[in-house]
Amino acid sequence: MELFDVYPLYNVSPLKAEGLWVYDKDGEKYLDLYGGHAVISIGHSHPHYIKKISAQLEALGFYSNAVQNPLQKELAAQLGNISACDEYQLFLCNSGAEANENALKLASFHTGRSKVVAFKNGFHGRTSAAVAATDNPSINSLLNAQHQVDFVTLGDLQALEAQLAKGDVCAVIFECIQGVGGLDEASGDFYNSLEALCRKHDTLLIADEVQSGYGRTGDFFAFQKHGITPDIISMAKGMGNGFPIGGILIHPKIEAKHGMLGTTFGGNHLACAAGLAVLEVMEKEQLMKNTREVSAYFKDKARNIPHLKDIKGRGLMLGLEFDFAVAPLRKKLIHQKHIFTGGSANKNLIRILPPLNVTKEHIDLFIDALSETIQGQQL
Template structure:
């Protein structure tokens, strides 16, 4: 009997080794891993420069506290600030913590309390981030949620303009809704957010937990659009497997996050910071981003080519290497079939197969994945028929 709380629907796979895009389980079976640890391992498993940076830091020291000066934090913060066009950074340990801090900062800076988010969004599982998440299933069973959060329909400019009012501290959104089904924001909607927030004195928070750190073919997904947030949150790919998150904000917000206003014992841990610096040095290279965009288009085209005549596929959509295949049936059985075929994938809602391959994957691996998906869908359709 397990001593663990049964909070996860675990697969019958126990990793014993992994490198690049590939993972080996307890029985010696190899899998092409297109989950990337749920969008964490953007550089793939055991990326050499990250591994070396972590090992070098481990030889020095593992932890002190945020009472000490930390050159590594300053360097990592500088990279994030320069890449986003913002100015100040707070380090924490996860995406939920980053979003929690962003909500606190927005309320404190504006003196207002309402946060507007979107149906089908996902922002975390703390009490504030559960309340921010526009999915009822995440909030069920926990009693009264933290106030005041209100949900609008994603990409609906008219509804958003009606909801944002004088008491709104911030509008918080994902540029691509990951857990919600791989839905991409459109420019008209983003223009409305900018205009309404400026008029009502509200801040704009962009949750880049899953879309950031190169996933969409830009360092950050907001850079795909004519759009500049006041606050950005990042985590997942920032440490390539080491726990780290960050809040990045404009200079005028610094006065509202002074000593004693917020904190984290482990936030900006030197080992995680070493990993983050190595990740950023790779991800922020312009040639690397261009290559991710090209790979993403290649993979999208390959999937459409393989699946264009399949009656069970409703739509294939995404940006960069964040892709969803919407089916006319539940996606979970297909995910299980793909595991049997040696391909690891995710779902995004009941009907969407979610693909988050390493940004370092080879074209041959994208082709192999597309072939496996087409074969699995065809086999499953034939069996059901």
């Protein structure tokens, strides 16, 4: 049997990893500044993470949500404390797409409406409603197109209010910083006005923090910089450091009813152990503080990179925008310098999404390698 060929793959086969370093089948060493799409939050093979998951696996790896699981309550308590979102309620699932799917479904249940407003250049996942709310026709099938979604430009309050005034929108879903789209972020005034408009028109506000959450921006959630209160917050990538886990935080004004949401694997014992390990390491090692400090260092060092037009993003969710398409440069960084970086819908932008325990020394290695590679290529 062959694999279904949907991924364009680099010719690299990692076999093990530790901290910021990934090792391939030939023993070559790679600096990971992409974290597998912002998934690796506390570094590869963190000893506390391994210990916590191993101990849980020896005790009980899985049982369904038909029985009580105290680990879920422990995870909820720790998450509420470190995120400063203790008033919310937690529903656990397996991925970011599933988190957004449940968020949109819950908004429709709560409001009795079916239409969604999303933003151009946004990305919310590849499942049914989540992909319909993603502004990329190439990954939307006719089946997905049955969902009612209107797209407006990020920052356009007039267009947004025109949609909400129709009275049929259950939710507005937004990324505070657009990840796949290329690290664009609107102003604080826009996000505050977005919240006010949703309140005015009895529409739920969904903050997609799947990529930008879990300390990646230096705040626990990216929206917290702007002082707003979403009705639902979706999260996933950095939540389990590679173990599949996702979830939504739900404002207490939304009433729970038995059976309205459900999942077989979501919130299982191993997933909760992974999630608890991540939060414990984040607190003990002060990784949000490290994120802010290394981010400032990165931005200062990066300003002298040749052909750089702009530095986008916050914390360790960063984009380097150049005056040329970066795909060939990223290939050279992988194959010649052994450094993983990310791309985006903006073909001139390199995404930097390292584990939150990245150091200034790692940044120095990257900046030197990047500058040397740019100077050595034909532009």
